[in-house]
Amino acid sequence: MNPATALATVLVDELARCGLTDVVLAPGSRSTPLALAVHADSRIRLHVRVDERSASFLALGLARRSERPVALICTSGTAAANFHPAVIEAHESGVPLLVLTADRPPELRDTGSSQTIDQIKLYGAAVRWFSEVGVPEDRPGQVAYWRSLACRAFQRSLGPYDPGPVHLNVPFREPLIPDGDTSWCEPMEGDAAGPWVRARVASPPVALHLQPTRRGVLVVGDGATNVRRYVAAAGMAGWPVLSEPNGGARYGDHAMSAYHFLLGTPEFADRHRPEVVVTLGRPSLSRPLLNWLKHADEHVVVARDMTRWPDPTRSATQVAQEVEIPIPAGDDDWLHSWRRADTAARGAIDEVMDGAGLNEPRLARDLVDTLPNGSLLFSGSSMPIRDLDQAMRPRRGLRILANRGAAGIDGVVSTAMGAALSHNGPAYALMGDLTFLHDQNGLILGPREPRPDLCLVVVNNDGGGIFSLLPQAALRDPFERIFGTAHGVDLGYVAASTGTPYTFVNEPGQLSKALRGEGLRIVEVRTDRESNADLHAMMRDAAHGAIRALV
Structure with missing residues (x-):
């Protein structure tokens, strides 16, 4: 050999x-x-x-x-x-x-x-x-x-x-292909009982025990582990749970789905300063949340790797591999105050979305509401994950993933395909048009390759929609060419080039039917960038108004 x-x-x-x-x-x-x-x-x-x-x-x-x-x-x-x-x-x-x-x-x-x-x-x-x-x-x-x-x-x-x-x-030196000789200078067989080396994982780490308090908050971001255990503990302690969609903790009565708007309202944020915040994973989507974390009296970051803990706000006071959240005495006024404001904000932004026809935040919300239990939803890292964060209502039975480590838009089609191939159930992906075009080669599958059951929902606003929500949008003269980057590509032809089934949606009521099917398929939803920016401003104003009416 x-x-x-x-x-x-x-x-x-x-x-x-x-x-x-x-x-x-x-x-x-x-x-x-x-x-x-x-x-x-x-x-x-x-x-x-x-x-x-x-x-x-x-x-x-x-x-x-x-x-x-x-x-x-x-x-x-x-x-x-x-x-x-x-x-x-x-x-x-x-x-x-x-x-x-x-x-x-x-x-x-x-x-x-x-x-x-x-x-x-x-x-x-x-x-x-x-x-x-x-x-x-x-x-x-x-x-x-x-x-x-x-x-x-x-x-x-x-x-x-x-x-x-x-x-x-x-x-490798040549020859690179087998030469017909199977002999070797020593036995090539491995250990009949398993791997050559058996690694043993160390015993569980010692947990950090917190002081009992009702004025605590659990924040859950990307990459969080042991989520259900911490959500259950927060529920027993009477803490609200602020979870990004891909954090896996936006379910149950303690999940505050409008936290982005609550913490963006100074009157509410100032009156709801916690005594302790426990953070799982790495939150990165909401600027109001990150700013609010800086003012917590105690900010405990839970991290598996004690050499690389996430702390983008530099506000962590303690880092631990495990944390025990005790059950405090006292009433639930803290939690009730969060719930009342969250309900008011959620009602206000839902009313704005429902009154604006087919729009990007509504698409994200309705997609989550429509998907069957046991589904996987892979999100693009630009506007789609932020729309999910601001518009998604709490629900169980859905796994949401996103490439939020480096938060790039590259490789999303292929990553979604890989996740779908590892998932036992139907899979969906939500992404923008630039993200889709950036990885359109991911649609190329040979006839003998494993094929995922994956529906790609592509929001096509003909360019980089997130820039319309950033300060760059005020630069009217250069904006469209160097930020908006309209491409004019017909996504139906992109789908046809690889033989991928394609559906176009232009009304909210068409979404549920368009999602049906099996195998790899594409659903395109066209929107307008400027209208989307105006809608986000309306959602923010409506939510802040509803919250201020309570405080």
């Missing part, structure tokens, strides 16, 4: 023994040994994508939803560079990825050899661990090295407290 085939066979076998179930491959020549080894392993579900960036975000979506490492393979050269945005997102949001980049051997580097770049620590600090595997050699000791290396990479990616991407750079 030639060394390239031996290394690839052992590495893939050991990763499968560790628990690897999905591999995404972007085809190329130098990665041939890895591709053949994965293709031959029945324990692994293989996904092939012709575009490396699309492949990397597909792997990100698979790993994000499954919460298990997914391997990502490419050939040498700029193919590996195209993985970088997804690696950054995985790093920032704590998603376990195993990035296996094939490489030329050392003697071909710095010689002008084709498809050869410097791949050593290519992703810098955006990975949890990097290893240059080394060119495989036909000598004793290699099998133990490869198997232990695979176990270390898998476990380091998994965490458990700080999951994220791991990069193995794998140089």
Whole structure:
């Protein structure tokens, strides 16, 4: 057996023994040994994508939803560079990825050899661990090295407290395909009972015990863990819960769905300063919430990784891996005050949305209300996630995900596909037109590839709608060209180019029917950027007026 085939066979076998179930491959020549080894392993579900960036975000979506490492393979050269945005997102949001980049051997580097770049620590600090595997050699000791290396990479990616991407750079010399000889200088078999190295997770951390208080608040952002336990504890303590849609805690009687407007009303925010705030994950969507956090007497951040805790406002007073929220004595006036204001604000903004025909916040609200229990909703990171945050009513039975680690718009179609392929149930995605066009290659699926049950809902306002809500909108002369960026693309033709079923919606009552179906499909909803900006201002004014009437 030639060394390239031996290394690839052992590495893939050991990763499968560790628990690897999905591999995404972007085809190329130098990665041939890895591709053949994965293709031959029945324990692994293989996904092939012709575009490396699309492949990397597909792997990100698979790993994000499954919460298990997914391997990502490419050939040498700029193919590996195209993985970088997804690696950054995985790093920032704590998603376990195993990035296996094939490489030329050392003697071909710095010689002008084709498809050869410097791949050593290519992703810098955006990975949890990097290893240059080394060119495989036909000598004793290699099998133990490869198997232990695979176990270390898998476990380091998994965490458990700080999951994220791991990069193995794998140089191969030719020949790259099997030579018909199956002999090797030492036994290649692994441990019959499982992985070569069995990692043991440390005992649970000691929890921080808080002082009992009714004037507490639970804030939940992206990447939160143990959410249900903390929501239950907050409920027993009489605390309101302020959860971003992708935080997973916007359900039940304690969820304040209009918190963005409550905390944007100074009269309410000033009178509702908490004694303690407990934050799970990383909140990042609401500027009023972030400003309000700065004024909490005690701000406790719960973080799995004690070296990388989220604190964008620099207001954390304590950081702990676990927190115990005690049940305080006293009445529920604190919670009742939040509920009254939340109900008033919610009624005011619903009335504005319902009176404005088909609009972007209403689409986000109605989409959430319409989806069946057990659904997955993947959101774009620009306006759609903010519309969900401001318009979504509390509900159970829906999992919402978004790429909010680096909060970029790239790779959303592919990430949604990966998440849908890992989800046991129907999946949907909500995104803007620029986000959709940025990753339209994600629609390219070969006839033998696993196909997701995924409906892509695309809000088309012909450009970058979020800029119409920012100060840049006041720059009337340059705005449309350098921020608005109208594109004029007919999304129906984009769908047709890949044979993807397409539906156009222009009335609110058409949404429910348009969402029906199976497999990959697209629903387009057209809106107007300027009208959307005016509507958001009306929602804000109506909510603030309703809140001020109470305080």
